[in-house]
Amino acid sequence: MNAPRVVVVGSLNMDIVATMQRMPRTGETLRGDSMKYTPGGKGANQAVGCACLSLNTSMIGCVGDDVFGEWIKRNLLENGVDVQGVEIVEGLSTGTAIISHTPRDNSIIIVGGANDRCTGAIIEQHKDMIRGADLLLMQLEIPVDTVEQALAVAKQAGVLTVLNPAPAQELPEGVKRDVDYMTPNETEWEIISGVPCDSDEALLSTITDWERKYGNKVIVTRGDKGCCYVEGNSLQHVMAPQVRVSDTTGAGDAFNAAMAYGLLQSGTSSLREILSFAVASASLSVQTFGAQEGMPTLKEVRALDALAERLV
Numbered sequence: 158m159n160a161p162r163v164v165v166v167g168s169l170n171m172d173i174v175a176t177m178q179r180m181p182r183t184g185e186t187l188r189g190d191s192m193k194y195t196p197g198g199k200g201a202n203q204a205v206g207c208a209c210l211s212l213n214t215s216m217i218g219c220v221g222d223d224v225f226g227e228w229i230k231r232n233l234l235e236n237g238v239d240v241q242g243v244e245i246v247e248g249l250s251t252g253t254a255i256i257s258h259t260p261r262d263n264s265i266i267i268v269g270g271a272n273d274r275c276t277g278a279i280i281e282q283h284k285d286m287i288r289g290a291d292l293l294l295m296q297l298e299i300p301v302d303t304v305e306q307a308l309a310v311a312k313q314a315g316v317l318t319v320l321n322p323a324p325a326q327e328l329p330e331g332v333k334r335d336v337d338y339m340t341p342n343e344t345e346w347e348i349i350s351g352v353p354c355d356s357d358e359a360l361l362s363t364i365t366d367w368e369r370k371y372g373n374k375v376i377v378t379r380g381d382k383g384c385c386y387v388e389g390n391s392l393q394h395v396m397a398p399q400v401r402v403s404d405t406t407g408a409g410d411a412f413n414a415a416m417a418y419g420l421l422q423s424g425t426s427s428l429r430e431i432l433s434f435a436v437a438s439a440s441l442s443v444q445t446f447g448a449q450e451g452m453p454t455l456k457e458v459r460a461l462d463a464l465a466e467r468l469v
């Protein structure tokens with residue numbers, strides 16, 4: 158049987174990562190331990206994550222006509238991602254992410270570069286690729302109008318859709334209406350729902366209201382606490398196994414790729430099982446430095462997921 162087809166429409170960045178023991182204070186100059194360039198961008202990370210899980214994966218997006226763009230495309234290819242939908246924009250730089258990385262967490266500044274040119278024209282050009290997919294996976298590091306247009310193409314063709322709304326922003330009605338699954342983290346969910354969500358009660362009521370209004374499914378990711386969703390009028394938690402953390406960059410991307418994998422397995426019976434698999438994937442990804450280098454294989458996730466299930 159052919160592997161299910163996933164199309165990722167999204168960003169491709171070069172991650173410039175400075176590792177330090179703690180975050181600098183405002184106005185402070187701090188000595189870092191090391192500096193590394195490594196391919197990233199939420200879109201490209203999720204594409205590599207899907208390919209590592211053996212999904213047939215294609216990427217649509219834009220890079221600049223520079224060495225970073227070539228490097229990122231080559232890395233996608235080496236990871237088994239089809240890059241026919243990755244366009245090179247003349248005269249523009251590839252997107253970059255300046256990442257401050259400590260042993261516990263990170264902070265990221267992104268500069269869109271060529272990602273900002275991933276417009277509706279690119280979707281129009283590659284719409285058959287979206288129509289031919291089983292699942293469309295997206296994030297918000299490209300213009301939101303493009304996301305809305307890609308969702309509309311997918312919806313018309315009956316393609317399942319997942320939006321990781323990161324970085325969060327207000328969503329156009331078309332996005333809210335056409336998306337099937339949304340995976341914000343807690344902060345992003347506060348921005349999107351417009352309500353502070355500092356308790357389980359608040360999460361339950363905001364997710365319930367949203368799902369009733371728009372008819373899609375919301376899964377809120379909670380870092381080392383796993384994720385939660387609503388089922389049977391109650392908030393359900395999927396806990397994460399405790400692991401040694403090396404780099405949290407890309408953990409959300411590993412989660413989304415694994416969730417896409419789970420949604421495409423016809424034999425998978427419940428959302429809880431899919432999310433347990435996704436949480437296990439994210440937990441594995443934080444144990445390795447680099448967003449794409451840390452994407453786990455199917456075998457690795459399955460091994461940890463069996464363990465994770467016993468721990469919950």
Ligand code: RIB
Nearest residue numbers: 170197198199254407448
């Ligand atoms: O989700 C992690 C990613 O966010 C990094 O790779 C960086 O490029 C930013 O886009």
